[in-house]
Amino acid sequence: xxxxxxxxxxxxxxxxxxxxxxxxxxxxxxxxxxxxxxxxxxxxxxxxxxxxxxxxxxxxxxxxxxxxxxxxxxxxxxxxxxxxxxxxxxxxxxxxxxxxxxxxxxxxxxxxxxxxxxxxxxxxxxxxxxxxxxxxxxxxxxxxxxxxxxxxxxxxxxxxxxxxxxxxxxxxxxxxxxxxxxxxxxxxxxxxxxxxxxxxxxxxxxxxxxxxxxxxxxxxxxxxxxxxxxxxxxxxxxxxxxxxxxxxxxxxxxxxxxxxxxxxxxxxxxxxxxxxxxxxxxxxxxxxxxxxxxxxxxxxxxxxxxxx
Numbered sequence: 306x307x308x309x310x311x312x313x314x315x316x317x318x319x320x321x322x323x324x325x326x327x328x329x330x331x332x333x334x335x336x337x338x339x340x341x342x343x344x345x346x347x348x349x350x351x352x353x354x355x356x357x358x359x360x361x362x363x364x365x366x367x368x369x370x371x372x373x374x375x376x377x378x379x380x381x382x383x384x385x386x387x388x389x390x391x392x393x394x395x396x397x398x399x400x401x402x403x404x405x406x407x408x409x410x411x412x413x414x415x416x417x418x419x420x421x422x423x424x425x426x427x428x429x430x431x432x433x434x435x436x437x438x439x440x441x442x443x444x445x446x447x448x449x450x451x452x453x454x455x456x457x458x459x460x461x462x463x464x465x466x467x468x469x470x471x472x473x474x475x476x477x478x479x480x481x482x483x484x485x486x487x488x489x490x491x492x493x494x495x496x497x498x499x500x501x502x503x504x505x506x507x508x509x510x511x512x513x514x515x516x517x518x519x520x521x522x523x524x525x526x527x528x529x530x531x532x533x534x535x536x537x538x539x540x541x542x543x544x545x546x547x548x549x550x551x552x553x554x555x556x557x558x559x560x561x562x563x564x565x566x567x568x569x570x571x572x573x574x575x576x577x578x579x580x581x582x583x584x585x586x587x588x589x590x591x592x593x594x595x596x597x598x599x600x601x602x603x604x605x606x607x608x609x610x611x612x613x
Contacts, residue, residue, distance in 0.1 A: 307334070309340055312438070314392040317411065323434050324413060338430055345436035347379075348431050348547050351461030353447045353483070358467040359493040360446050362530040367444060368404055369533070370540045376441040380412040381431055383448050411440070429460055429567040458486035459566040463546045465489045465539075468507070470499035485514065488523055489542045495527040495535070519553035521546065579604045 311319035326334030338582030350367075352360050364380060371378045404410040428445065447457050449530050449577060458464045466487035490511075492504055507525045517523065524542050549555050580587065586600040595603075 312337070312341070315438070319409075320434060320438050321413070324431050327430045327434065328415060338433060341437035342433055346609070347432075347436045347440050348442045348543075349432060349445065349462045350442065351445045351447065351457035351464045351545055352467060353457050353464065353487075354493075355469075356468030356562060358364055359530050360467055363467060363491070363536075363539075364444050364446050364492055365403070366530050366533050366536045367540060369408060371374065371442050372404075372407065372409065374540075377409045377439065379410075379435040379438075379440040379443045380446065381428060381435070381443065382412065382414045382446045384414055384416060385521070386494060401610075409472050411435070411438075412498065412527075429563055432460065434562075454549050455483055455486050456566065457561050460555065462550060462556065462609060463488045463543055467491050467493050468503060469494045470497040470503050484510075488517070488521065488546050489539070490523055490525045491535070491539055492525070492527045493530055496529050518555055519549065521549050552584060576601075576605075 308316070308319055308322060312323060323334065323337050327338060328334075351366055352367075354360055355518055361382070364382075368378050368380065373522045406411065413431065415431060432443060432445070445457065445461055464487050466484065466489070468490065470492065471558065490507055492498075492500055492507070504525055504527060509588060511525070526535055526539050526542060528539060530536070585599070586595065586603055589595045590600050
């Protein structure tokens with residue numbers, strides 16, 4: 306059987322192989338994506354927040370709640386890549402290992418590969434494969450780089466921002482826009498000192514925030530993930546937001562934005578590779594013989610010759 310046939314036959318190893326081909330940029334992966342794109346319709350939930358906010362533990366509990374409700378669940382955990390070696394530990398899924406024997410749960414780690422917005426360019430392609438495989442819900446856990454991590458809102462249907470009492474006040478978190486992308490707020494580790502204060506700050510600040518699409522009002526919830534406290538309420542909030550998107554015909558706009566992000570990621574990767582190939586032009590910029598704009602035009606005017 307071909308990889309495509311094995312994929313349609315629900316072979317998990319075929320899914321894993323397909324994601325590897327796509328992430329590595331092989332033409333076989335692109336051909337498979339072309340065949341599978343448009344199949345399935347999963348609920349995509351993005352989980353973001355600063356490092357140490359408890360994203361992986363909270364995701365683990367959300368998997369448990371989704372399975373209790375009979376859903377097939379997939380998780381994409383994006384781990385940071387080293388800027389020096391390009392390597393990544395891919396360790397976020399360690400906190401979710403108790404689900405590894407459940408055949409209705411699939412957990413995959415991806416490297417960020419230097420993406421500044423907290424997501425790897427291959428994330429959307431992997432999402433497409435997971436949807437085509439028939440998962441009901443897909444959780445995307447981002448790198449956790451803080452305020453620059455806004456790409457997740459372009460990929461997920463529902464974006465959850467996870468904060469903790471020890472992470473500073475709500476105004477600090479609002480500074481660079483990461484607060485503006487969230488559809489649901491969760492103060493995790495609520496048993497730590499300062500939990501009530503940050504909840505009140507969040508609610509006060511949200512009253513001054515710009516209106517959300519179709520009048521959605523982001524809830525502020527609390528959780529203690531290791532004790533599974535607040536998980537059912539969080540899951541209900543995810544369901545409520547998805548119903549809001551359906552009722553106001555907003556899901557199609559989300560899908561278009563996801564495709565736009567995927568195309569932009571490919572263009573950025575092309576630019577990065579062309580820059581690596583054009584060291585002579587880069588040297589001329591450093592010597593003042595060319596402006597960056599002139600060098601960029603010369604690089605982009607040649608044949609791309611890049612397989613993504």
